[in-house]
Amino acid sequence: MKRRQVLHALGGSAVALGVTPWARAQAFPSRPINLMIAFPAGGPTDITMRVLAENASKILGQPVVIENRSGAGGTLPAQALQTAKPDGYTLAQIPLGVFRLPYTTKINWDPVKDISYILCVTGYAFGVVVPADSPFKEWKDFVAYAKANPGKLSYGSTGALTSPHLTMEEIAQKLGIQLNHIPYRGSAPLMQDLLGGQLMAGADSTGFAPHVEAGKLRLLNTWGAKRLARFPNTPTLMELGLGIVQASPYGIGGPKGMDPGLIKAVHDAFKQAMEMPNHVEVLAKYDQELLYMNSAQYTRFAEETFAKEKALVEKLGLAKPT
Template identity: 70%
Template structure:
């Protein structure tokens, strides 16, 4: 009996020692960070600054790989079946928590991801071409009600926060809109500037086009007006009890050793705190939104339940 206990103790000590050594030597090679949206958009630009900062702290390159499509959920899906060694990370947009309600998957967004930390969120709004007859949100709503299903708007993908928030607003106001999904902000901006859409719902990657006089902001979706667009009312000011900033962060494969998760957390938290990252975010009216690994894990569980209610309310849930 005593010998068996000694063997068990020895095995446990060896495992602990191995994990400690793994964390101390981590990372020993480049880390891949998979981003949910295309190159050139607000997410890509800001995450590349964060990755570069983290590279310097970790002593190994953090290489960004873009994997757009499927409403921003492909990076999280790519974690499934990937080695749980900390060398593959993924951006986790809010759309990940809607997946089981809209499509058939064999993994759980809460249980099957190791949540490292949350880093930021978006500032969203609705824009129209500068020469559009829809001068205000009031005009937008009136035209949509008079022409059911004809007012076209684009978003960065089906089941993304811009899409669902617009559909929720439409439901509350009795509008029927025509939704056109795109893979990211760059494609969406090309479409609206090219006259293919009447409106776009997006993060404020549209700011340069607004500042150039090509687009007009009808509303923004934060709790308060944006300093960059002080004349654009919030949805709350327009009578809709809606605030959307869609926080997102970084996840690793399920089973990633806690010591490795902590090493990644500490490095990316330090990377978040650097001035160049804050400056990059500010270009798109974004701010750091830090959540620790434990807080982010709880946020994932809470959001999973909340998004289920939203998807069901909009009648978009897939029949089980």
């Protein structure tokens, strides 16, 4: 889709939906678009989202500039949307942690109602890794040590209340063990400390894969519905009897109140961008696959996930005091 087709889609959808002449009058985009992501430079999310942004830039005819806003469990981009204009020039990655925020922190906005959900892009492939010289040769060794040494087994995640953190806490609850959680701002600093011997284990997406393949880390389990093709000998949490599958889907959202025609134009451009071969290839590097949802489907996913995360946070005893 060329830029004129994007403009045509924007204007045409505005006519069809009976919205104000704004959509037809605007030459969108006429300047760079800012896309905030929730994790630091150098990690899997940053690398894959930069390819996506570059593809979208070519389609839209304006730069899509990545801004890394890491910390706060991956929720800073979504929070920043609350003060942004709904003009399409400020977009954000929406990680699953956004849907947990009201249950753990006092906020004055609603993760479902106060974000325009544009499209879902992909999800992560997670697992637990340990240094290659770790005495934990298998998952059962990890569990045995944790049971014998309550609170002494340190593991890092990509942030407090992120999917890796909450999934590990759910695992610990199911197994009756206590772990020492160390939060990081993203995969890159987590891997640095794990490789440096400052942690006993790490729960992360497959940014760890190159280190496992290089013999520097050992993979104890993965969290998908089936084994990863790259690591066929590593069991899933389901196979280990834990009954957990976690992929943590994420996509792109904008500020509340975006014009429906504008949402469609952004959606169409990023859908084409995400399906380009170079983006599919870089996702595969981190064992990720396309997980497309259109704007209506992604909005419905947000509503359903918001309710599910409330139940999980309360089960783990992590809900904020009332």
